[in-house]
Amino acid sequence: MYKVLVTDGISQTGLKCLVDHANFIVERQPTLPTDELKRIIGDYDALIVRSQTKVTGELLEAAGRLRVIARAGVGVDNIDVNAATKKGIIVINAPGANTIAATEHTLAMMLAMARKIPQAHQKTSGGEWDRNSFKGVELYKKTLGVVGMGKIGTEVAKRAKGFGMNILGFDPYLTEDRAKKLGITKASLDLIAAEADFITIHTPLTNDTRGIINDEFLSKTKKGVRFVNCARGGIIDEKALVRAIQSGHVAGAALDVFEKEPVGDPELLQNPNIIVTPHLGASTVEAQEKVAEEVSAEIVEIFENQSIQHAVNMPQMSGETQAKLQPYLVLGDQVGQLVIQLLKNSAPTKIEINYYGDLIDEDTELLTRTMLRGVLSYHLSDSVNLINVLHLLKEQGVSYNVQKNATNKGFANYLELSVSQGDETARIGATVLNGYGARIVKINQYRIDVKPEKYLLYIKHQDVPGMIGKVGSLLGDYQINIGTMQVGRTEVGGEAIMVLTLDKTLGTEVSRELVQIPGLDEAQFLELSNVDTFEAGRVEPQAVESV
Ligand SMILES: NC(=O)C1=CN([C@@H]2O[C@H](COP(=O)(O)OP(=O)(O)OC[C@H]3O[C@@H](n4cnc5c(N)ncnc54)[C@H](O)[C@@H]3O)[C@@H](O)[C@H]2O)C=CC1
Numbered sequence: 001m002y003k004v005l006v007t008d009g010i011s012q013t014g015l016k017c018l019v020d021h022a023n024f025i026v027e028r029q030p031t032l033p034t035d036e037l038k039r040i041i042g043d044y045d046a047l048i049v050r051s052q053t054k055v056t057g058e059l060l061e062a063a064g065r066l067r068v069i070a071r072a073g074v075g076v077d078n079i080d081v082n083a084a085t086k087k088g089i090i091v092i093n094a095p096g097a098n099t100i101a102a103t104e105h106t107l108a109m110m111l112a113m114a115r116k117i118p119q120a121h122q123k124t125s126g127g128e129w130d131r132n133s134f135k136g137v138e139l140y141k142k143t144l145g146v147v148g149m150g151k152i153g154t155e156v157a158k159r160a161k162g163f164g165m166n167i168l169g170f171d172p173y174l175t176e177d178r179a180k181k182l183g184i185t186k187a188s189l190d191l192i193a194a195e196a197d198f199i200t201i202h203t204p205l206t207n208d209t210r211g212i213i214n215d216e217f218l219s220k221t222k223k224g225v226r227f228v229n230c231a232r233g234g235i236i237d238e239k240a241l242v243r244a245i246q247s248g249h250v251a252g253a254a255l256d257v258f259e260k261e262p263v264g265d266p267e268l269l270q271n272p273n274i275i276v277t278p279h280l281g282a283s284t285v286e287a288q289e290k291v292a293e294e295v296s297a298e299i300v301e302i303f304e305n306q307s308i309q310h311a312v313n314m315p316q317m318s319g320e321t322q323a324k325l326q327p328y329l330v331l332g333d334q335v336g337q338l339v340i341q342l343l344k345n346s347a348p349t350k351i352e353i354n355y356y357g358d359l360i361d362e363d364t365e366l367l368t369r370t371m372l373r374g375v376l377s378y379h380l381s382d383s384v385n386l387i388n389v390l391h392l393l394k395e396q397g398v399s400y401n402v403q404k405n406a407t408n409k410g411f412a413n414y415l416e417l418s419v420s421q422g423d424e425t426a427r428i429g430a431t432v433l434n435g436y437g438a439r440i441v442k443i444n445q446y447r448i449d450v451k452p453e454k455y456l457l458y459i460k461h462q463d464v465p466g467m468i469g470k471v472g473s474l475l476g477d478y479q480i481n482i483g484t485m486q487v488g489r490t491e492v493g494g495e496a497i498m499v500l501t502l503d504k505t506l507g508t509e510v511s512r513e514l515v516q517i518p519g520l521d522e523a524q525f526l527e528l529s530n531v532d533t534f535e536a537g538r539v540e541p542q543a544v545e546s547v
């Protein structure tokens, strides 16, 4: 059973798939202070939060069995993602599930600010009938600068066009082509400052975006400009904004998010030209159900099927690419496990990965991590995963290098993994043969052709007659059945290798006896821990003609 802790008032309806699932126990708590959360977090496998709960590095120190942190929303700035990554904890979010809610809130805020609706409401509901103090401005024919043309920025731009606004969009990923299709102008920040009547922010809060709207930017804006921030506090420097409003240069601001939440700064809260909401951008029934549904479904997928869709601390790839890479992921993990055993289990100091053929056109980040995890898991077992593997390599002082090569080494696709410690290097080359599945095709300098199996025996010997028979009969004496046997050599009569797949494990006694055979220099039993787990992902023979 997996235990899931839910804090921050997540929609109960959206949690249905977890609550109804026989393998999950869901426990709800209100937003807890870090100390209290720290006391209980050790009991849980997954944690679901909105933006109030602060998932700090200190909290994660106490989270012994936590595997997933789910943000029921987009921004993960309340989660120490680095600390989670180091601990191998997957951080997922629900991108897109609250896009419409945040978009509509942005437009509501822009209109409310332009027509002074909150101020007018306050006075009217207080019994005054004041028709002179609240003359607003129209959006029609005004220029809107959208900083951050991602999901929300794009939806805001589309709707603002409906109001007859001219849109200037700024985003490093906005192409001329996409801007043209949206009917907007791709702009620089400076152009937005110079021309916009309204500016709305839709970037995440990052080191790059923190304080992007500061004194310097504000000094370049048009007199009378109005700001909307429904993204994150801190992107607009609040003190600079207040100064610009007090000086009369900026006409108003509509803020849903603040540098510190809950906000208490009277300069923001009591300014007649600033309207505020308490981080309500995603607070619609629909969005809250959807974010909770998405993260709940993904938690089930992660625990039940090891499938991750929206991790923010792992490479993302489409389902199609993942399906295409699946046989290589299986193989890569096996190659990683085998190569470290060939290095006689010494800890590596250097790892080289080379991709050839069709693989060079693929996004191989996940495959690289899979191989690296295979290598490190030999010594670090379950504490290494695809999330923390790069961090652990760095921590262990292991350098790694990945290269994509234009040649194809005689195979449609080919990968090679070398691990070294000092002068010792172990190398495995492998491929996935269309219609035949995965094959180890190179061990160190020797060419072979071995289908990876759970139990393997690697033998180094002199290339002399009778060697295969002697090995076979010794294994037979111990009732060890041989599945396949492959030999490889670089010259006749020189050094050679033999790789056997076995039906069961090999005792130390057999290994000892094997090396007593004259001309047999080394016998090493190799084991793949995950062949059964990964069996389903194998490419099985389809048709000989398709090779
Ligand atoms: N107020 C609320 O309740 C909500 C707030 N948000 C906030 O809105 C933000 C945007 O959400 P989405 O549109 O869903 O994310 P998104 O990831 O689709 O879009 C973010 C865009 O910002 C751009 N960007 C990053 N750095 C930039 C920079 N320095 N200058 C210009 N553009 C930059 C990115 O290229 C990307 O296109 C989230 O990060 C979150 O912080 C999201 C949902 C609800």
Ligand SMILES: O=C(O)CCC(=O)C(=O)O
Binding pocket: 050, 051, 072, 073, 074, 075, 076, 098, 279, 280, 281, 282, 283
């Ligand atoms: O959970 C919430 O209400 C906040 C939503 C938000 O800010 C986000 O998704 O980034």
